[in-house]
Amino acid sequence: MKIKRIVYLFYYVRKLDRKKLWHFAGYVSKETGQARWILILRAIGSVFRYNISIMDYFYFGFYKKDNKERLKWAGTGFMFEYQRKMNPIGVREVLENKISFSSSFRKFYKRDIAEYHGLLEDSSIAVRLIENASGKLVLKNSRGQAGQEIKVLDNSGLSPSQLTDIMRDGKFDLVEEYIVQHPELMRLSSSGLNTVRIVSQEKAGEVEILAARLRITINSPVDNMAAGNAAVPLDADTGSVTGPGVFSDISKADISVHPVTGVELLGFQVPFWQEIIEMVKEASLMALDNRSIGWDVAVTPEGPLLVEGNHNWCKLLWQLPVRQGLKHDLEKFL
Numbered sequence: 001m002k003i004k005r006i007v008y009l010f011y012y013v014r015k016l017d018r019k020k021l022w023h024f025a026g027y028v029s030k031e032t033g034q035a036r037w038i039l040i041l042r043a044i045g046s047v048f049r050y051n052i053s054i055m056d057y058f059y060f061g062f063y064k065k066d067n068k069e070r071l072k073w074a075g076t077g078f079m080f081e082y083q084r085k086m087n088p089i090g091v092r093e094v095l096e097n098k099i100s101f102s103s104s105f106r107k108f109y110k111r112d113i114a115e116y117h118g119l120l121e122d123s124s125i126a127v128r129l130i131e132n133a134s135g136k137l138v139l140k141n142s143r144g145q146a147g148q149e150i151k152v153l154d155n156s157g158l159s160p161s162q163l164t165d166i167m168r169d170g171k172f173d174l175v176e177e178y179i180v181q182h183p184e185l186m187r188l189s190s191s192g193l194n195t196v197r198i199v200s201q202e203k204a205g206e207v208e209i210l211a212a213r214l215r216i217t218i219n220s221p222v223d224n225m226a227a228g229n230a231a232v233p234l235d236a237d238t239g240s241v242t243g244p245g246v247f248s249d250i251s252k253a254d255i256s257v258h259p260v261t262g263v264e265l266l267g268f269q270v271p272f273w274q275e276i277i278e279m280v281k282e283a284s285l286m287a288l289d290n291r292s293i294g295w296d297v298a299v300t301p302e303g304p305l306l307v308e309g310n311h312n313w314c315k316l317l318w319q320l321p322v323r324q325g326l327k328h329d330l331e332k333f334l
Contacts (some may be wrong), residue, residue, distance in 0.1 A: 006050050006114065009044070012054050020055070025040055039063060043058065046110075050071065052073065052078075055253065056073075056076055062117060073327060076315065087312075094309075096292070097309060098144075098308060099173075105283055108305055111177040119167070129175060131155075133180075136154055137155060138151070140174040141172055151170060151172065151291060152221050153166065163175065177210070185270075185299055187261065188216065188261060189218065189263075191218070191221065193221055196214055196239075197296060197317055198212050199212075200295060202285070207281045213317055215317070224270075226248065232268075238242070270299065272303050279304055
């Protein structure tokens, strides 16, 4: 185990956002009076003791928690091991590749989509997409993660050749119709698509909903927490917001109203909730090789649709909105 966590430490150091680490350590230093370098050393020590990453120490607020509380949190190392067991590498393609995902879950995808090479072979496909009713297109890298490598494009005056040129230059291999979200979610925030994250867990052919969260865009075309947006906890039975909006940036305070639209968060109701749960459970039973999935769901005026499924769903989006470590919810499936 010690050797494995040494390997993890080297990986964390290689992937480390040093600017963010210095910012977080400085913020906590002012809050606690502890020196930056002491905090960073404690974070490194926690890699071995709690199977978390260096940054998890700050995300989870370990600097103000005791040992008993720290043991409750599922960190990067634990999640890697859990998700690798539940979603083996050999069967993840349907979730890793957006092209495979859109094909396998076509019933729930409900929007026009095309690959770059298909547009080159048949320009009528590009014409059809450009003329879609939303007036926008979304360009993606089929293997992009966490809202990265996504571009929203206005259709106005766009030609098929211009579309393929933009895709080629931006290294996008997938284009799809823009999702027009439900008016209630537009009222909450219109800057980008506000998606629901449902975490499902399959056991013996039964699907359990482990968590429900709503990601809220704040002056951003994507809703990921990594892009500076907020997330709120949802009641898994009703789809209503049960707590304030939280950020992954520890220096940002929780919010009770949307800072741009002024919409109150507590009690906000996600439309079509029962339809969302039914869709996710049905989709989960179509992907039984992957037992633990983080589903991203958009809600349109006509009902819910799937955006994507994640085999490596986010520990922060899962735990931070409820301000508690939830490792025990996964340990029972091991």
